[in-house]
Amino acid sequence: MSELAWWQRGVIYQIYPRSFQDSNGDGIGDLPGISARLEYLAALGVDAVWISPIYPSPMADFGYDVADYCNIDPIFGTLDGFKQLMGHAHRLGLKVLLDFVPNHSSDRHPWFEESRSSRDNPKRDWYLWRDPAPDGGPPNNWLSRMGGSAWKWDEVTGQYYFHAFLPEQPDLNWRNPQVRGAMDEVLRFWLDCGVDGFRVDVLWLLIKDAQFRDNPPNPGYRPGEPDHHRLLQSYTEDQPEVHDIVRSMRATLDEYGERVLIGEIYLSVPQLVKYYGVNGDGAHMPFNFQLLNARWKADEIAGMIRDYDIALPEYAWPNWVLGNHDNPRVASRVGTAQARVAAVLLLTLRGTPTLYYGDEIGMTDGEIPPDRIHDPAELRQPGICQGRDPERTPMQWDGSLPNAGFTDGRPWLPIATTTSVREQDGDRSSMLSLYRHLLSLRRSNAALVQGAIDNVEAYGDVLTYERRYGNQCLFIALNMGVEDATVQSRSGVVLLSTVSARIGENFVQGANSLAASEAVVVAV
Structure with a gap:
C-alpha cells in the first residue's frame, strides 16, 4: 500500500472542537483538550484529525464567521498551543x-469593516x-440558507451586501483577484505552520452569477422545508468559474508535497x-455525502455504490462520509x-x-x-430547519453525570446519552470495540x-459486495433488516x-x- 498517498490509505476523524474535550472548566472544548485525547485517537486506529473552525470569531x-484567518480564538487556545497540538x-x-472557510468572513473582519x-x-x-x-x-430574489433574504441593507453606504448564511457572514467576492491572492496567503500561512491539508467549507458556493439574475422557483418545494429551498440555486451555486478557484487552491497545496484538499x-x-x-487537478476528494441522507434500504445503497463507482473518473479517489456536524447522527x-452495520x-x-466524533461509541x-x-439556523427558522445542536453535543468520555468527563464546568450543550468510552472500553461486544x-x-x-469493489448486489434486506486485490478477496454482507436472513457465499x-x-x-x-x-x- 506504500504507493498510495497517506490520505488514500488513511481514515479521517472529524472533531467539533467545542464538544470534544474541555481543559479549563468553561464548558467549551479547546485545543489542550484535543491534545490530551490524541492518544485515544491513535489507539482507535484513525490516521488524521480534521478540526472544525478554531479561528478568532464572534x-x-x-467559528464559521471568521474574524482573522491566521490566528486561534482564545476560547480554544493560542497559535503556539495549536502548533504544540500539531x-x-x-x-x-x-x-x-x-477547516478553511473562504466563502464568507465575519462582518467584524477588518476586510469587511x-x-x-x-x-x-x-x-469595497x-x-x-x-x-x-x-x-x-x-x-434580486436570492435567499439566505439561514432564512429570509440573502441581502442586508447598509445604511452608511446605501447599498445591500450579500450573505449566503447569516447577515454576520458577508460573502467574499471571489471574482476579485485580490481576494484570491489574500486567501492564497491564508493557505500558505497554515501550510507553513505544518498542517497536512484542508477541508474547504461550502466549496461549491464560492462564485455567484456575474449578472445577479433571479433564481427560478423550485417546482419541487414542499412546505416545511428550509426557506431557501423555495428557489432553485441556479445562480448562487456550482457556477462554472468555481473550478478555476479549486485548481488554484490545489496548485498551492501541491507546492507543499503530500497535502490533501477536501471539498464540502x-x-x-x-x-x-x-x-x-x-x-x-481539482480537489483530491470532493466529499461524498450520499450516506447522510440515504434511505436505509439495501437496494438503494447498492445502486448508490454502483453509480458512484461508475461515475468516478479513472484518476479520482473515492470517499464516503457517514456523519458530520450538520446532519443527524x-x-x-x-x-x-x-x-453497527453502517x-x-x-x-x-x-x-x-x-x-x-462520538459515532465510534x-x-x-x-x-x-x-x-x-x-x-442560529434553528433560532432563525424554528420548526422548519433541522437544528444542528443535537449532533454537536459533548463527547462522552465516562459515565459521570452531568458532564460525562467532558468538562468540570457546565457543558455548553447538554450531554446526549449515558454511553461512554469508559463503559465500552473493555467490552468486546461494544460499538467502540467494533x-x-x-x-x-x-x-x-x-x-x-x-482493492476494487465488485458484485455489489441487494437481496431483500441484505447488501453484499466483494473487495478484491491481487489474490485476496473479501466478501461483505450487511443485513439491513430486522429479521434473520440468508446469504449466498x-x-x-x-x-x-x-x-x-x-x-x-x-x-x-x-x-x-x-x-x-x-x-x-x-475471507473467501
Missing part, C-alpha cells in the same frame, strides 16, 4: 487538517455590494465528480443496531472514510431544551484499502462480525445465515 455561527499529533503518526466604510474604499469590491431594486428592496460539496454525483478537476438516523459499510467501501442526537438552543476491530482490519488488508472464514462470537467461524459454499442487523466480513 461565534455568530460558532507536533504531538505528528509524533503519534496522526495528520492534522484544518474597510469594505463597508465607504463606496470608494479599496476593499472584496464583497458583493449592489444597489437596491427600483422599489428600494433587495437587488452537496451536489448530485454527476456534478460532484467535476470537482476532481481535469485529469485530477447515524445512530439516530438508522437506530443503534443498524449503526460502521462496517463505511469502513469496507472503496475509498477514504470520514468518521464523526454510538452517540445519538441529544435533546436540546428550548432555552439551551444555540444553532470500530477498533474494523480499523485494524482495514489497516492490515490491502483489499479494503486499494463461497466458503471462507469470518474475519469480523457485528455478532462477535461468529469471528473465526466458517462460511460454507452456498447459503449462510445472518442475524438481524448483522454484518460480516469473510
Whole structure:
C-alpha cells in the first residue's frame, strides 16, 4: 500500500472542537483538550484529525464567521498551543487538517469593516455590494440558507451586501483577484505552520452569477422545508468559474508535497465528480455525502455504490462520509443496531472514510431544551430547519453525570446519552470495540484499502459486495433488516462480525445465515 498517498490509505476523524474535550472548566472544548485525547485517537486506529473552525470569531455561527484567518480564538487556545497540538499529533503518526472557510468572513473582519466604510474604499469590491431594486428592496430574489433574504441593507453606504448564511457572514467576492491572492496567503500561512491539508467549507458556493439574475422557483418545494429551498440555486451555486478557484487552491497545496484538499460539496454525483478537476487537478476528494441522507434500504445503497463507482473518473479517489456536524447522527438516523452495520459499510467501501466524533461509541442526537438552543439556523427558522445542536453535543468520555468527563464546568450543550468510552472500553461486544476491530482490519488488508469493489448486489434486506486485490478477496454482507436472513457465499472464514462470537467461524459454499442487523466480513 506504500504507493498510495497517506490520505488514500488513511481514515479521517472529524472533531467539533467545542464538544470534544474541555481543559479549563468553561464548558467549551479547546485545543489542550484535543491534545490530551490524541492518544485515544491513535489507539482507535484513525490516521488524521480534521478540526472544525478554531479561528478568532464572534461565534455568530460558532467559528464559521471568521474574524482573522491566521490566528486561534482564545476560547480554544493560542497559535503556539495549536502548533504544540500539531507536533504531538505528528509524533503519534496522526495528520492534522484544518477547516478553511473562504466563502464568507465575519462582518467584524477588518476586510469587511474597510469594505463597508465607504463606496470608494479599496476593499469595497472584496464583497458583493449592489444597489437596491427600483422599489428600494433587495437587488434580486436570492435567499439566505439561514432564512429570509440573502441581502442586508447598509445604511452608511446605501447599498445591500450579500450573505449566503447569516447577515454576520458577508460573502467574499471571489471574482476579485485580490481576494484570491489574500486567501492564497491564508493557505500558505497554515501550510507553513505544518498542517497536512484542508477541508474547504461550502466549496461549491464560492462564485455567484456575474449578472445577479433571479433564481427560478423550485417546482419541487414542499412546505416545511428550509426557506431557501423555495428557489432553485441556479445562480448562487456550482457556477462554472468555481473550478478555476479549486485548481488554484490545489496548485498551492501541491507546492507543499503530500497535502490533501477536501471539498464540502452537496451536489448530485454527476456534478460532484467535476470537482476532481481535469485529469485530477481539482480537489483530491470532493466529499461524498450520499450516506447522510440515504434511505436505509439495501437496494438503494447498492445502486448508490454502483453509480458512484461508475461515475468516478479513472484518476479520482473515492470517499464516503457517514456523519458530520450538520446532519443527524447515524445512530439516530438508522437506530443503534443498524449503526453497527453502517460502521462496517463505511469502513469496507472503496475509498477514504470520514468518521464523526462520538459515532465510534454510538452517540445519538441529544435533546436540546428550548432555552439551551444555540444553532442560529434553528433560532432563525424554528420548526422548519433541522437544528444542528443535537449532533454537536459533548463527547462522552465516562459515565459521570452531568458532564460525562467532558468538562468540570457546565457543558455548553447538554450531554446526549449515558454511553461512554469508559463503559465500552473493555467490552468486546461494544460499538467502540467494533470500530477498533474494523480499523485494524482495514489497516492490515490491502483489499479494503486499494482493492476494487465488485458484485455489489441487494437481496431483500441484505447488501453484499466483494473487495478484491491481487489474490485476496473479501466478501461483505450487511443485513439491513430486522429479521434473520440468508446469504449466498463461497466458503471462507469470518474475519469480523457485528455478532462477535461468529469471528473465526466458517462460511460454507452456498447459503449462510445472518442475524438481524448483522454484518460480516469473510475471507473467501
